[in-house]
Amino acid sequence: MVHANDLVEEFPLVDLDADALDAARILATRRLPGLVVTGELGRPYAILPASQVVRFVVPGYIQDDPSLAGVIDESVADRIAARLVGRTVRDLLPKNPVELPTVNADDTMLELAAVMARLRSPLVAVLDGDAIIGVVTASRLLGVLCGPL
Amino acid sequence: MVHANDLVEEFPLVDLDADALDAARILATRRLPGLVVTGELGRPYAILPASQVVRFVVPGYIQDDPSLAGVIDESVADRIAARLVGRTVRDLLPKNPVELPTVNADDTMLELAAVMARLRSPLVAVLDGDAIIGVVTASRLLGVLCGPL
Numbered sequence: 001m002v003h004a005n006d007l008v009e010e011f012p013l014v015d016l017d018a019d020a021l022d023a024a025r026i027l028a029t030r031r032l033p034g035l036v037v038t039g040e041l042g043r044p045y046a047i048l049p050a051s052q053v054v055r056f057v058v059p060g061y062i063q064d065d066p067s068l069a070g071v072i073d074e075s076v077a078d079r080i081a082a083r084l085v086g087r088t089v090r091d092l093l094p095k096n097p098v099e100l101p102t103v104n105a106d107d108t109m110l111e112l113a114a115v116m117a118r119l120r121s122p123l124v125a126v127l128d129g130d131a132i133i134g135v136v137t138a139s140r141l142l143g144v145l146c147g148p149l
Numbered sequence: 150m151v152h153a154n155d156l157v158e159e160f161p162l163v164d165l166d167a168d169a170l171d172a173a174r175i176l177a178t179r180r181l182p183g184l185v186v187t188g189e190l191g192r193p194y195a196i197l198p199a200s201q202v203v204r205f206v207v208p209g210y211i212q213d214d215p216s217l218a219g220v221i222d223e224s225v226a227d228r229i230a231a232r233l234v235g236r237t238v239r240d241l242l243p244k245n246p247v248e249l250p251t252v253n254a255d256d257t258m259l260e261l262a263a264v265m266a267r268l269r270s271p272l273v274a275v276l277d278g279d280a281i282i283g284v285v286t287a288s289r290l291l292g293v294l295c296g297p298l
Binding site: 028032033067068 | 170173179183198217259266295
């Protein structure tokens, strides 16, 4: 039997109190669609989608009317990242953050797949007790299910 | 000014009629959270999230009761990928597929960011006329907005 702990991948975790600009740069340099946010005692807290960070830095009046963006001075665009300075990951999360589904390290691969499928989640966190020991992505799981090329 | 066509990334596109198992293997080998699906004349059609492919291969009765998965014989798990054989990408898409937001090649970076933010999309397709010339991910955009490390 393949178990969840056989599948875990190296995946960056960021704390709720981590620097927002650092988190944005991890997303950018690792080309990730999102980060796993941990709270107290390293427990999984939420997913921070990269699109949520974009949402945070783009002023609300531009989101409401994207055509405005076309006529805004380049210098405004240059200052957009400044909105992240002095903020934490906690500030970036939406009010109702996307919860991260979890499985236990000794759950089977099929149990993990079932949780991922039911919740349409791109990620599942693998726990040993309360602490996160890693993450399994949908693409990793497909690789194991579909075998080598 | 930075325009959308300055930001486009190499990103795999799959046709609606492409083989489902090939699409799953592209997701797996490239470690992608999703693929861009194109329809007629190379026009963007939808996003195929990797989690949707997992959803397709995991039998409904296991999704409804993941605890069942723990007691299922390993050989059943081994046959899961067989559900993709003879299927196309069209078969995998949900009934109401996730639409891919689009911008024009000459739209500004800020217009692209505004569309991404408003629709909370991890990807935006860049069009020249009706045809897709590339994709910009939220992480790529953050890299440009937040500058080098």
